[in-house]
Amino acid sequence: MAKIEGIRIQNFRGLKNVTLGKLAYGSDSEPLTDMTVVIGKNGVGKSTLFDVFGFLADALKFGVEEACDLHGRGGFQKIRSQGAVEPIMFEIYYRENENAYPITYIIVINLDDSGRPVVETEYLFQHPKQQIYGRDNAFLILSNGQGTVWKGEGKEIAEDEEGFRVLNFLLEDSSLQQMFKKMAMEPGAEVVELSDNRKLGIATLGALKQHPKISAFREFIEGWYLSYFTPDAARSFPLTGALQHLNSKGDNLANVVQYMEREYRDKFQSILDRIAEKIPGIDKIDTEKTSDGRLLLRFNDKGFQDPFYAQQMSDGTLKVFAYLLLLEDPTPPPFICIEEPENGLYHKLLEALAAEFRIHATGRKGGTQLFITTHQPYFVDALEPNEVWILDKGADGFSTIRRASDDELVKNMVAEGLPLGGLWYSDYLDAR
Known part of the structure; x- marks a missing residue:
């Protein structure tokens, strides 16, 4: 089953620049675990982080303009980080299954000249097993709804396209267009132009069987389950x-x-x-x-x-x-998001519930990946340091995030038998 190994968020509300897990380039962190739990105080951005996945699912289904307005988000200007002039950007690093090479999807959302949210840039490409020595395979490169798509196994990106390979998102339009024209000459390439650049390219092209990688990623997002249970x-x-x-x-x-x-x-x-x-x-x-x-x-x-x-x-x-x-x-969903599962539950049930979640995520081959936010130490007591991410606010008011296992003191204390939730309650997980 598909699994997200890392995600980067830029300029989405309080998440000015936040990365969880492993990315293709620029991150040496370990991949996200089968069950990822985010903790933190009130107001640090847990609900915003949860809504990242909701926003992406809405953008795929309805387009970015409608996604900006749904669920009380209030429009693009409200969800773009306060004071930011740069676009909103999401980068997802995932695998179709545990034996597949990793794939990166990037979407950049900005306002057009008339003030409407549009998909400014959209990339989908796969990385070789040895990323340092291999080359990426591109499946989709779009700029404002125009670009190139490759059928089947995609197109290998050449050495002289290194600027794209290292994810330079700020290429000028002229540079991108030059790249598109060059790559569109290659066998298997198809020049495309979407009728509406508020819609995601993966939504349209993912419906075509000649684009199996795009289709698989689209189906992956469509299969996400976000719990708003009442x-x-x-x-x-x-x-x-x-x-x-x-x-x-x-x-x-x-x-x-x-x-x-x-x-x-x-x-x-x-x-x-x-x-x-x-x-x-x-x-x-x-x-x-x-x-x-x-x-x-x-x-x-x-x-x-x-x-x-x-x-x-x-x-x-x-x-x-x-x-x-x-x-x-x-036939479970590949990715489940649950916000604060502890609400309304007796505290002694929480460790058992966390254990059930982990069994589901890891107990079967290719089980469902779980992403959970909580502020209940009893739930965290059942977790390992590498499963827990601590969300906090920086001095500038924007969110910061770190993995509990990055703190050697915390790792050693848990190894000695101290519960992680108890350490959190005692402020040992606070930034030092």
Whole structure:
């Protein structure tokens, strides 16, 4: 399954220049782990970092102009870092699977002459195994909706295009256009011009089977799951009808249970039984179809003969059930983002929940990658230093980030048996 090994964000709200994990060039950090957890005080940018993935998913689906306005973002000028005149930029370094060569995707978003957000630059290229000695293969190079795309395995970038190879994002338009014209002469190249430069090139070209690398990256982003789960939404009365995957708010929880019951009948009850074992006080979980076509989710509480319906269950029980059902999905999403999973949960459940998340991420070959933000030390107690990133604010008011494992004192204290969350609570993870 695909995995993000690193991401760089520039000029997105409080994230003026933030890098997590490994990049192709300019970063010697280790790749992101299967489960990455970001901690920090209130107001340091955890929600902004979470929204980076939401913004990219929205940009792919709707275009960058609409993505700037969705979910209360307030438009380009509001999400561009305060005082910045440079464009917003995202760089993602990922692999299609553990045996594939890494791929870098870069998108630069700016305002056009009429003040509308547009995709100023978009790159997609793959790196060789030995990056120092090998050459990159380009699949997509666009400037303001115009550029070159290569079919199949892409086009090897020549030595004299080193300026592109080291990711010089500030090339003048004339230099880019000269590069495009030269590379467009190569076999397999196709000159393209998008009808709307507010749309991502990977959205349009990724729909064509002759561009498998672009298509795979598009499908990867489309498969991201961002949790905006609310217990009240899970208490709704959906019409009966099987749905394969849990949606972001969780209001189709009963429909997903119905789908799993229908499609995985032989092992469905064992799935529910496993989930019930991990929720305190719950003996059995099933569904009931009403005469008017609604679907009810039922929980049998230990000690009671009659079941309780989702509308009667606590916020914490519904949240844990939703997370565990998400992890039991037979065809899980490749990338799951969860913001503050601890809200509404009993603190002694958090270490167990963190352990379940890790088992899901690492317990199967090519499991789902998890990205989580939290401010709960009990959750962090179950984590390793290389899984935890500490977000803080610099003297200029913009976010800074570092990995807990970069601090030798912290690593040694955890190795001696001290829990990481306890060290955070005791201020040992504060910048020194």
